[in-house]
Amino acid sequence: MWRPSGVDRSTAAFIGLVVVCLVLVTVDLRASGEGLGGTLRDGVQTAFTPVQKAAAFVSRPVVSFFEGISDLVGIRDENRRLRLQLADLERQLAETESLQRQVEELEEILAIAPPGELDTVAARVLATGPSDFDAIRLIDKGRAAGITIDMPVIDEGGLVGRVVAVTESSARVRLITDPTMRVAVRVERTGETGILIGRGGGLLQLEMFNTNAALIEGDLLVTADGRFPAGIPVARVTEAAEAEVGFSLITTAAPEAELSRVDYVKVLVFTSDQVGSPGSEEENPPIQPPLENGGSTTTTTIGSGPGTTISP
Amino acid sequence: MKWRRTAVAVALVILAVALQTTLFVTLRPFGASPALALLITLAVGRHLGRVPALLVGFATGLLLDLLSETALGLWALVLTTVAFATVRLRRRFEDDVTLLIPGVFLISFGGLALYALLGTIFGEQTLADAQVVRKMLLPAVYNTILAPLFLPPITRLIGERGGGRSGWER
Numbered sequence: 001m002w003r004p005s006g007v008d009r010s011t012a013a014f015i016g017l018v019v020v021c022l023v024l025v026t027v028d029l030r031a032s033g034e035g036l037g038g039t040l041r042d043g044v045q046t047a048f049t050p051v052q053k054a055a056a057f058v059s060r061p062v063v064s065f066f067e068g069i070s071d072l073v074g075i076r077d078e079n080r081r082l083r084l085q086l087a088d089l090e091r092q093l094a095e096t097e098s099l100q101r102q103v104e105e106l107e108e109i110l111a112i113a114p115p116g117e118l119d120t121v122a123a124r125v126l127a128t129g130p131s132d133f134d135a136i137r138l139i140d141k142g143r144a145a146g147i148t149i150d151m152p153v154i155d156e157g158g159l160v161g162r163v164v165a166v167t168e169s170s171a172r173v174r175l176i177t178d179p180t181m182r183v184a185v186r187v188e189r190t191g192e193t194g195i196l197i198g199r200g201g202g203l204l205q206l207e208m209f210n211t212n213a214a215l216i217e218g219d220l221l222v223t224a225d226g227r228f229p230a231g232i233p234v235a236r237v238t239e240a241a242e243a244e245v246g247f248s249l250i251t252t253a254a255p256e257a258e259l260s261r262v263d264y265v266k267v268l269v270f271t272s273d274q275v276g277s278p279g280s281e282e283e284n285p286p287i288q289p290p291l292e293n294g295g296s297t298t299t300t301t302i303g304s305g306p307g308t309t310i311s312p
Numbered sequence: 313m314k315w316r317r318t319a320v321a322v323a324l325v326i327l328a329v330a331l332q333t334t335l336f337v338t339l340r341p342f343g344a345s346p347a348l349a350l351l352i353t354l355a356v357g358r359h360l361g362r363v364p365a366l367l368v369g370f371a372t373g374l375l376l377d378l379l380s381e382t383a384l385g386l387w388a389l390v391l392t393t394v395a396f397a398t399v400r401l402r403r404r405f406e407d408d409v410t411l412l413i414p415g416v417f418l419i420s421f422g423g424l425a426l427y428a429l430l431g432t433i434f435g436e437q438t439l440a441d442a443q444v445v446r447k448m449l450l451p452a453v454y455n456t457i458l459a460p461l462f463l464p465p466i467t468r469l470i471g472e473r474g475g476g477r478s479g480w481e482r
Contacts, residue, residue: 009363025386029435054330063339133431180437199440
């Protein structure tokens with residue numbers, strides 16, 4: 001192989017590989033992840049999923065052991081907190097059942113079709129992204145289970161992320177904390193809308209469209225745009241904010257989903273086309289009873305127009 | 313023998329990537345995890361020939377790229393650079409073993425910093441990450457802690473059993 005005098009073989013190989021890498025990056029970015037890169041990703045992920053399944057099977061007891069040790073420290077406080085939460089939820093359940101009956105009666109009187117239910121696919125988190133910079137989770141259900149790209153993923157707390165790649169038996173979910181993620185949200189208390197931006201982990205950044213709106217600590221933010229069904233809890237405001245003249249209203253919010261320890265998730269069988277049909281949000285505003293408890297009911301109404309409900 | 317060493321290196325890389333993506337889903341002390349693939353690239357790069365070490369770094373990076381949503385070639389570029397730094401510095405590490413552990417830290421941190429920089433250039437917004445320093449620092453610290461556990465067995469597996477000249481001299 002020709003190389004300039006004074007450059008040893010390994011340096012020449014290094015320069016050659018760097019050029020190959022830069023070509024690959026350029027080609028992949030131009031193809032936007034489709035084309036050969038997309039095919040290769042699908043193939044490698046399909047081939048590697050059994051290896052990851054085996055590794056997860058072997059490593060899970062080890063992880064559980066270490067988690068058990070760390071959990072022992074706060075288990076008593078956690079137990080007390082859960083008992084209080086259980087009592088609160090039982091009270092809320094009773095209230096919700098009563099509200100549900102009222103809604104059904106009102107729907108009957110007003111001849112409104114009850115909202116439909118969104119199918120969900122339960123899945124287990126199999127793997128994470130290859131580095132801490134990748135806010136990605138691999139789940140053990142894919143195309144065979146009816147999952148397609150862009151479907152929202154939730155856990156018992158709220159929105160986890162959305163599906164960005166699917167193979168026959170697995171799917172990759174991009175978490176809402178990823179810096180490239182944007183989620184349109186509505187403040188449940190006031191109805192004002194804004195946008196949540198991922199910051200790589202921890203808290204999310206909230207930017208409000210109406211800069212005159214005021215936010216208080218604990219305000220629940222739910223999904224508001226057509227990419228996700230409306231009404232899914234996403235985050236809670238962590239710092240009160242009030243706009244100053246000429247400045248946009250920006251604050252932080254903590255995700256409702258427990259993203260650092262997400263183990264089981266539900267994929268909502270929903271695509272943004274489902275709200276793009278006649279009678280969409282603007283033309284047919286949602287009829288939703290006010291939820292005082294931030295939507296923590298056994299059946300969460302999250303839909304508008306065509307109507308969508310997640311069953312427990 | 314050369315092929316056996318390369319095959320062992322490839323098996324180690326696959327094992328490292330599988331463990332890195334599955335072991336640290338929820339087990340993330342202080343919200344971070346070790347960069348095992350980077351550590352194995354470094355450990356293997358100490359013993360293989362110079363060009364095979366670069367090729368293993370490139371292949372490991374490519375595997376990471378294909379298992380993530382980053383631009384194809386980004387991790388390949390980073391781990392090829394890590395392998396290159398390792399083959400350039402390995403004689404110095406051998407001369408003074410006390411440099412090895414700080415060397416693992418510096419190469420790990422440097423590799424992750426390079427990834428953060430390149431990620432931003434290629435639109436991944438990695439430097440916009442509020443925890444970017446932590447995501448470079450903690451994995452490098454974890455790699456440094458794990459190095460005494462990982463490096464000696466890997467030396468035994470592909471270094472000393474290679475026969476003839478040690479990997480350092482190639």
